[in-house]
Amino acid sequence: MAVQDVFDPSGIAVVGASDTPGKMGYEAVQNAIEFDGPVYPVNPSASGSVFGREFLDSVGAIDGPVDLALVCVPAPVVPSVIAECGEAGIGGAVIFAGGFAEAGADGEQLQDELVAAATEGENEVDLLGPNTSGFLVPDESLYATFATGIETVPAGNLAIVAQSGGLAYSLAFQAENRGIGVSAMVGLGNRATVGFGEAIAYFDGDDRTDAILLHVEGADDARDLLETCRAVETPVLAYNVGEEDVGDFAESHTGALTGRYELYEAGFAQYGVPTVRSTAELLDGGRALATCPRPDGPNVGVVTAQAGPGIAIADRLKAAGATLPSLDPETQAVIEDILPGITFSANPVDTGRPMPAFGDVVAAVARDDTIDIVLVYELYEGGIGYPTETLEELVSAVDKPIVFATGGPDDTLRETLPELEALGVPTYRTPEAGADAVAALVRAAKRTRAPDAVSPGAEVSR
Amino acid sequence: MTNPLTPVDAALTDGRTALTESEAKTVIADRGLVTPTGELVRAPDAAVEAAERLGFPVVAKVAAPSVQHKSEWAGGVGVNVNLGDADAVRTAATQIFDAASDRDLDAAVLIEEGIDIEAGLEVIVGATRDPSFGPTVLVGLGGIAVEILQDTSHRIAPVSTATALEMTRELEASPLFDGYRGSPAVDREAVAEAIVAVGDLVAEREAIREVEINPLLARPDGAVALDALVSLDSEVHGDGDHRSGRRQNRS
Structure with missing residues (x-):
């Protein structure tokens, strides 16, 4: 499975790495080096080293195992970085930058270019994000993120898969505060290629994961999400947000009355997925499903x-x-x-x-x-x-x-x-x-x- | 056997994005739904003759592909119900033809047998193709209940009759189906069959974007579709995959 390169890498490249504390490219290196595997800072305009690791000019210059790139560069540069990752045989990337499909027509076009760079080269690159805060696998000390303080989140058996990176961290820190362990925390962001379906299928096959907790706020791949939930063995619990959103096309009553929230609630029920009404319930219910x-x-x-x-x-x-x-x-x-x-x-x-x-x-x-x-x-x-x-x-x-x-x-x-x-x-x-x-x-x-x-x-x- | 979707194909060929009411009713009647008996006419005299064949009272409605909101059209002359005699039919039909002519519109008039809406429960049954979920269905109470209370139930389509029945039971207004304060129990199963039918139509035919029966009059014995709307996606002629890509996220 290709998303393995993202969630279970052998080595990590940090593209846009920096030796300036406070910069995304610095925090990402600091988090990444906790991982028990090689970490390569990449930045053509930097010299010397960061956290004892020599800067490299490009991902192509990496000599050693590497499957995952943490991409800390601004949005316009991201497609070319991903193309280079593909050429270098790096099969997974986390893209932190915003400014893609969430940001209007130009952003949508940039995201299309990004997906093309990831899928049309000789080697495909699976993309988590863009517009994500990344992911954590605490048991591996794998912190693919620029966020700070996350190494305190304990390892456990709940996989958090959230549409929003912010909500993913809200759940992870609630878990930390309450001593609940997580097998993984993933913020999907814009879901350029890794969406709910791919993430759920991956964590279904993950030995550490005994329940998958979803946060959904109106993804455009709902059918795929529901089909995947029905197909997996691992219990799935979902927190569906957006009850007050209404249908945005109102040519008919049917259109006006058919909101995403209602469809998710109906769809989760039809496809066998229990739902909850808060992040606290998601963790509480998730622990019961994982344990019992x-x-x-x-x-x-x-x-x-x-x-x-x-x-x-x-x-x-x-x-x-x-x-x-x-x-x-x-x-x-x-x-x-x-x-x-x-x-x-x-x-x-x-x-x-x-x-x-x-x-x-x-x-x-x-x-x-x-x-x-x-x-x-x-x-x-x-x-x-x-x-x-x-x-x-x-x-x-x-x-x-x-x-x-x-x-x-x-x-x-x-x-x-x-x-x-x-x-x-x-x-x-x-x-x-x-x-x-x-x-x-x-x-x-x-x-x-x-x-x-x-x-x-x-x-x-x- | 004739192709049940002929009106859809014909409309797509014309580049239209909706069927007329009588075309829509042909499509749903072919799926086993009951529709009022009616005739399309082109002149006031023919309207009167049709009404005499159907028996009074009748309903007269404007029939033109471009008029989707018939009751709001031309200051409200587009739909006239409870026409009890020949003069009333002639007047109503003449108003429609005159208004169409004023608007340079090539319209016919649909004369239908009058149905006593007091003798049943008005519900809305619809199916729509959601960009994210694909085909979906809904049922709700018709009239003001659907507009104000939004008492509806939804499913991903296609659905079985059992699921469709369950949808009707989820409505807050579900007890009304079983009769309330002297009103008779209505045919819940017939409503369920209508839900199944509209869901199947959208699920089977990519070019159909939406089907709405509003109102469907549920009666003690069966249900009759008093109005029907079929919207088309003129960009989809075949039955190819038409999924949208992934898009965006609020973080």
Whole structure:
């Protein structure tokens, strides 16, 4: 696959490299050299070295393995640089400059020239961008960007593929702030040749990636995007922006009423992709999809140690289209055995407070065949802690998503939650975040990937 | 068997970007949709004769490829409904022919059987070729509901009847299909078939840019297309690929 040269290079050229701190060509070299492979600064008007690496006059002068060029030159020069990359056998390039198709007719023409330079030479060059802030693969210390501070983004199993470079970083830094790891962060920008389809297909084949998170704001290759989402194995979750945009051709009602946002929402539902309404939900839902087995259905069993959060969770889940079925009478009997006189033993199950037998209640609900997904809420209580051992058994025994939401002192949660995460139980720090994550699982269960096979009653947001 | 898309080919050959209403109705009728019985006439006398054959009341509408918004045309004379006798038909037809002649327009008049719109539910059914998504379909409540409330449901086309039924159930106004305060339940399945048909038309024929049936009158037994619009992309004659390239991004 050609985009491999972009996302998995053996060596990197930085074209337009600079030894002046603060310049794009300087920051890009500084980021690139973190990578465990050769990095070549290229700039015909520079001499000497930067970060201990000699400037080269052209990409053709590189002697050694190189697949990826980070192109830090102004827009008008970019097509000729890409043509040189092609001649030098460099198969991938990231183009940071703006001033292409996003910038009017002249820019569109320049982008056409760029694509021609990339595709019409002897060797093709895959282009990420132009008008992008680049990409990160933290596990490889591969920082193909001019942005600063990005080496703090931890490695993990979520691939962020955003139409906007700015939103890609917003997600990456939210992940960093919350200790969530990413396998990759990609800002697609103008999608000259690498679009959603290519990126999704690539990360579907990436061993580090367990879920692909999309940010979409009205790409012109929607059909391809949807077809690719349907074809891949890896769970995909999408954040579709632009609800307030309206159709821009209004010769008829049909034209005026058919907005991109509605089509994306309908299309994602038809093609089996769950959608969310915020960046926070994208990360929360993405972690659940990446961590948990795919649920068989939308039936959620909620077990809560405190009534209030449980009610908030149940409310939010129902609004999101989840079903909270009554538990099997046998399960109810088991629970009433554990907790005689329990306030509410249907669903949600409310134990009233944390207690040593809390784990047994969770286990009874998780083993109930009417339940496809388990959501547990329990405030942290010293001396009791979390039912870690029970959860560990359950994860392997029931093969259903088990999601855990809690609250407690920050230090305590930092210390204890990673244990649950390591078991394959995604954890959340608010009732709503837990509910939103489960809602993403519910949508994934309801939206089959079979063409035109949305089941009756399946929800579609409009 | 005649080619169902003959009106489309004929219009493309003429370099037109839209079909007339009666051509559009021929195209959708060929896909199994019910349209009112009607005749195209060229003179007021012929209009009266047609009305007598069809039975009163009738509707008279201007018929010319260049007139897409018939009810706004020529100060509102382009569409006249509920014409109950020969004099009313003659007057309406004469107004249309006079207005056309004033505008140097070669127009005919479409005389159609009158349909009681109170006896059903007006919906809009449409299909459009989106540059990014390709063929798509929509259904919505007709009249003011679609304009003010934008109560619509969308899908990527083509769609199955089951999916089209599901679209009708997604409408906020869905309960109206099942009858409300004494109004009868209407034929939801017939609306679904119309959605499938318009989606198929746009999906199968690259030159068709848009098909809109507005209103489609859903009745207790079936649905009838009271007006139909077919827009063409005159640059596409064959059925070749017509995808647009990737473009831009707001960062």
